[in-house]
Amino acid sequence: MALSTLVALACADGVPSVEVERAVVTLPGGGAPALLFLTVRNTGVLPLFLKQLEVEDAGPATIRTETPHRMPMGQPSFEPMATMSAVDSILIPAGRELRLAPGGYTGVVASVARPLVAGETRTVTLRFSRARDVTVRARVATYADLDALLAPERGDATRLDSTPPSVAEGRDLYASDGCAACHGPLGVGDGPVGRTLHPPPRDFRDATAFKNGVDVAAIAQTLATGIPGGGSMPLYAHLTERERRSLALYVISLRSPSPPTSGSTP
Ligand code: HEC
Structure with missing residues (x-):
């Protein structure tokens, strides 16, 4: 009973309780598309389904996963590695976060209408099933600058540079x-x-x-x-x-x- 009351309350206005941070769009390069990285935290009490990410003047980003790999020398057969597969929607359980980061989930921005410029920001819209959209500003940067921008702790960037x-x-x-x-x-x-x-x-x-x-x-x-x-x-x-x-x-x-x-x- 208590739970269903809560559900009704949370669905009343459909506003998801989310925090989004470290949103970065990387410039396309070497023939690779622009990529979107960010961290979404579900601070609410209900699970959220992220179904689309849209970058201002660049259309929707497809969410893909990369499977990292390790392949020891001399292994007789190998599995397809680093396969990227499109994901329909991603479940973010209550209290948990989803991280789009190199080597994991990645937003692939296929069609950039207005060229991206390093240093500018773009609005990113996160669309959820049965909940209202959330918008954030993402920084535009080169792929090489990602480590510094996505570093979870201060000091990480300096340690890498040293x-x-x-x-x-x-x-x-x-x-x-x-x-x-x-x-x-x-x-x-x-x-x-x-x-x-x-x-x-x-x-x-x-x-x-x-x-x-x-x-x-x-x-x-x-x-x-x-x-x-x-x-x-x-x-x-x-x-x-x-x-x-x-x-x-x-x-x-x-x-x-x-x-x-x-x-x-x-
Ligand atoms: C499963 C086999 C495989 C492994 C493992 C692999 N490569 Fe490759 N690599 C290839 C193939 C195949 C090509 C050529 C692909 C093509 O021509 O489209 C290639 C191409 C390249 C190129 C050329 C890129 C270009 O501009 O043409 C570089 C650089 C490279 N690999 C570096 C590496 C490094 C460094 C590693 C380890 C960190 C690595 N590869 C691991 C198969 C592999």
Whole structure:
């Protein structure tokens, strides 16, 4: 009895009790779309179903999930990794929060009518089933600035900055995160899994074969948001921007001044 009274009360005006924070829209880059990240907390007593996110002058954002992965070297078979699947609506239980963050749920903003500019803000509308819309302002930023903007605690950003990316860290991550299984131990595209893939993994000696750009920022972005229409190159959105930059530095260190002519360019 007590519960049904509560339900009736809460539904009376349909206003959801939510707090939204750390809303960021990233600029499209390297062929990847603009992405929306934010944290929604259900401060009410009823479950909420988030059914749509809409960015001002950019239309609706599809909510997708990424499945992060770890792939040990030499694993004979592999599952499709970092698959992104569209989600219809997301349940946020009472008292809980939903975080759209790299490596997890992501809002994909498909059609940006008015170009996004870093530093500006856009209104984001959150639509819920059986409850009124909620609007917030989201910051527009580059993907590389995300870590600092989404950092849960103050100090996190400074801690990240105090350790610069390095080739050595990149080499370690290359081994621990399964790059070698596809790209091979020397980065020439001949890993045990890589040999079975079409298109084949990139041979890092040949910078001209890269589709998304060849500098540190571009490669870090490729790892974060993938290759548009690309084959089985997984996303590494769950790593920090520093880790992705370290991997990029390591990839660049494998570049050859005289790459093989029989490259793997499709
Ligand atoms: C499951 C196999 C697989 C794994 C694991 C993998 N890659 Fe790839 N990678 C590919 C394939 C396949 C391509 C080429 C895709 C295409 O041409 O569309 C590629 C392409 C790339 C490119 C080229 C991007 C461009 O602009 O063309 C880079 C850089 C790269 N991978 C880095 C990495 C790094 C670093 C790791 C580990 C953190 C990694 N890859 C893990 C399969 C893999």
